[in-house]
Amino acid sequence: MSADSLRLDGIAIGELAAISLAVRPGEIVCLSGASGSGKSRLLRAVADLEPHAGEVWLGEQAQSQTPGHAWRRQVMLVPAESHWWAETVGEHFIDPPVTAELAALGFGPDTLEWQVGRLSTGEKQRLGLLRAVSREPRALLLDEPTANLDDASRERVEAWLVERIRVRQWPTLWVAHDHDQIARVASRHWRIVGARLEEEPVSCR
Numbered sequence: 001m002s003a004d005s006l007r008l009d010g011i012a013i014g015e016l017a018a019i020s021l022a023v024r025p026g027e028i029v030c031l032s033g034a035s036g037s038g039k040s041r042l043l044r045a046v047a048d049l050e051p052h053a054g055e056v057w058l059g060e061q062a063q064s065q066t067p068g069h070a071w072r073r074q075v076m077l078v079p080a081e082s083h084w085w086a087e088t089v090g091e092h093f094i095d096p097p098v099t100a101e102l103a104a105l106g107f108g109p110d111t112l113e114w115q116v117g118r119l120s121t122g123e124k125q126r127l128g129l130l131r132a133v134s135r136e137p138r139a140l141l142l143d144e145p146t147a148n149l150d151d152a153s154r155e156r157v158e159a160w161l162v163e164r165i166r167v168r169q170w171p172t173l174w175v176a177h178d179h180d181q182i183a184r185v186a187s188r189h190w191r192i193v194g195a196r197l198e199e200e201p202v203s204c205r
C-alpha cells in the first residue's frame with residue numbers, strides 16, 4: 001500500500017479550535033504544550049476516540065466515513081499508558097515479533113512469555129510501542145513515547161522509532177516536552193497555546 005499524508009482539517013475539541021495541519025508520509029511532527037493544554041485529547045480526536053468538529057484525512061480516506069475500529073487500525077494511537085488485557089505479553093501480538101525486534105528494544109526472546117503483571121512502567125512503554133508498530137499501521141500517534149525511560153533506553157527507542165517511521169513512511173504526530181528530543185526527531189514542531197497551534201523552530205540535527 002502506498003504511503004499517505006495525515007491531514008487535520010479544522011479540528012475542534014475541548015479548548016482547541018480550528019486545528020489544521022498536514023503530516024507528510026515519513027514525517028515526524030512534534031506537538032508540545034503545557035500540562036492540560038489538550039495534547040492527548042487532540043491525539044484521541046485524530047484516532048476517533050473522542051467526538052470532535054472538523055475532519056481527519058488519511059490520504060483520500062475521511063475519518064468520518066470510516067468505522068472507528070478500522071480507522072484506529074490504520075491511524076494507530078500509542079497512549080502514554082498502554083493497555084494490557086491478557087495474561088502474558090505474547091498474547092497481545094497478532095504476529096509475535098522476531099528476536100531481532102525484541103533485542104532492538106532491549107528484550108530477550110523469553111519476554112513474550114512474561115506475565116503482564118511483572119512489567120515495569122518502562123517495559124510496558126517499550127512493549128506497547130513494539131505492539132503498535134507490529135500491527136503495520138499507516139500513521140502513528142505517539143503520546144510521550146519515551147516518558148518513562150532512562151537516558152540510554154530513551155535514545156535507543158527514539159532511534160528505533162525514527163528508523164521505522166522513515167522506512168514505513170508513516171506520517172507521525174509525536175507529543176514531546178523535551179526540546180532536545182524534538183530537535184533530534186522532528187521536522188516540524190507545533191506548540192499548543194490557548195486554542196491554537198503556534199509553529200516553533202526545530203534546531204538542525
Ligand SMILES: Nc1ncnc2c1ncn2[C@@H]1O[C@H](COP(=O)(O)OP(=O)(O)OP(=O)(O)O)[C@@H](O)[C@H]1O
Nearest residue numbers: 014015033034035036037038039040041042050080
Ligand atoms: N473526556 C473529556 N471531557 C472533558 N474534558 C476532558 C476530557 N478529557 C480530558 N479533559 C480535559 O481536557 C484538558 C486537556 O487534557 P489532555 O489530557 O489533552 O492534556 P495534555 O495536554 O495531554 O496534558 P498532560 O501533558 O498533562 O498529559 C484537561 O483539562 C483535561 O482535564
